[in-house]
Amino acid sequence: MTRATRAVIDLAALKHNLQISRHAAPQVRHMAIIKAQAYGHGMLRIARALDDADAFGVALIEEAIPLREAGISKPILLLEGFISEKDLILIRSYNLDCVVHHESQLKMLEAVSGDPVSVWLKIDTGMHRLGFKPQQAHDVYQRLQQCAVIRQPIHLMTHLANADDRDDKLTEQQVKIFHKAIQFADAIDRSIPCSIANSGGVLGWPVSHADWVRPGIMLYGVSPFIAGKGKEYDLKPVMTLQSELIAINQFKKGEKVGYGGSWTCPDDMPVGVVSIGYGDGYPRHARPGTPVLVNGQRVQLVGRVSMDMLSVDLREQPAALVGDPVTLWGEGLPVEEVADYASTIAYELLCSVTNRVQFDYIE
Numbered sequence: 505m506t507r508a509t510r511a512v513i514d515l516a517a518l519k520h521n522l523q524i525s526r527h528a529a530p531q532v533r534h535m536a537i538i539k540a541q542a543y544g545h546g547m548l549r550i551a552r553a554l555d556d557a558d559a560f561g562v563a564l565i566e567e568a569i570p571l572r573e574a575g576i577s578k579p580i581l582l583l584e585g586f587i588s589e590k591d592l593i594l595i596r597s598y599n600l601d602c603v604v605h606h607e608s609q610l611k612m613l614e615a616v617s618g619d620p621v622s623v624w625l626k627i628d629t630g631m632h633r634l635g636f637k638p639q640q641a642h643d644v645y646q647r648l649q650q651c652a653v654i655r656q657p658i659h660l661m662t663h664l665a666n667a668d669d670r671d672d673k674l675t676e677q678q679v680k681i682f683h684k685a686i687q688f689a690d691a692i693d694r695s696i697p698c699s700i701a702n703s704g705g706v707l708g709w710p711v712s713h714a715d716w717v718r719p720g721i722m723l724y725g726v727s728p729f730i731a732g733k734g735k736e737y738d739l740k741p742v743m744t745l746q747s748e749l750i751a752i753n754q755f756k757k758g759e760k761v762g763y764g765g766s767w768t769c770p771d772d773m774p775v776g777v778v779s780i781g782y783g784d785g786y787p788r789h790a791r792p793g794t795p796v797l798v799n800g801q802r803v804q805l806v807g808r809v810s811m812d813m814l815s816v817d818l819r820e821q822p823a824a825l826v827g828d829p830v831t832l833w834g835e836g837l838p839v840e841e842v843a844d845y846a847s848t849i850a851y852e853l854l855c856s857v858t859n860r861v862q863f864d865y866i867e
């Protein structure tokens with residue numbers, strides 16, 4: 505018998521979420537961000553299902569090549585750009601778009617000839633991770649234009665640092681800094697394509713929509729906002745992480761559960777054991793009290809999560825039986841809520857599901 509532990513990936517929900525992005529930012533192009541195995545959902549299956557996207561964004565060449573080899577022909581942008589001349593050869597032979605954010609890349613582009621490459625010039629407007637300074641933008645743009653290998657148009661982009669916080673003033677400031685930095689573009693050509701928004705920008709800041717938006721987390725049904733839930737934006741969870749009860753044991757008041765005996769039964773009570781643990785990507789730091797669904801009803805995690813199993817308080821589910829279904833997050837239990845209990849963000853939980861878990865794709 506195989507283990508019931510699985511991640512059910514709802515491709516219809518994924519497509520629905522892209523439509524939510526399209527409704528929020530109409531009349532602009534949508535680059536679906538599918539880096540890190542599409543936030544843990546399986547990059548190729550997600551890319552194939554998102555045939556309505558205008559382009560894809562990944563972090564690395566190693567992520568882009570399998571997409572091309574599988575026959576994906578849409579533009580694919582490398583969000584980290586490239587590091588070496590070898591990368592640049594691959595970029596051109598696989599026809600990948602790349603972010604140019606650093607002088608070292610510019611020098612390599614200036615030194616080559618041959619097949620053209622599409623570039624996205626990245627300006628740092630306050631994230632302070634990747635990008636040229638706003639005052640360098642015009643100069644870098646001109647240098648790119650003089651490169652023999654640059655395909656027109658050159659795109660202009662930036663990335664928002666605090667778009668997860670609707671009250672943060674930085675987002676509007678970043679948009680302003682971006683527009684000021686690219687004022688030169690208006691004089692050259694009003695059609696130079698620009699991109700600012702991640703999911704937070706798409707749903708929270710229409711001023712950031714520009715020509716291209718780059719939604720990531722929202723496509724997977726998760727709210728990009730602090731303390732938000734996908735449902736508030738009509739987003740549907742794409743991944744439902746499931747398992748089953750493999751044991752139910754009665755313990756006496758005062759008996760301790762799990763490694764370290766860190767949790768003590770407050771009553772004589774039934775405790776269920778679920779076949780999933782941190783070896784599957786369930787967060788070890790999920791606190792006692794983290795919600796878990798047993799037969800679709802909420803119960804609480806108790807004790808420490810171990811590698812292959814975790815325990816739940818079944819006082820609210822006295823009729824539960826071995827083999828009953830358990831949901832760790834997804835349909836009926838927002839991953840955002842579980843992330844809170846584990847002191848992290850939904851992005852990390854979704855990315856962390858390991859390949860020991862079976863993935864089932866449904867339409």
Ligand SMILES: *Cc1c(COP(=O)(O)O)cnc(C)c1O
Pocket residue numbers: 537539583663701702703704718719720721722728
């Ligand atoms: C990951 C990423 C995104 C998507 O961000 P979400 O918050 O998941 O929507 C957009 N742009 C860049 C440059 C990224 O690295």
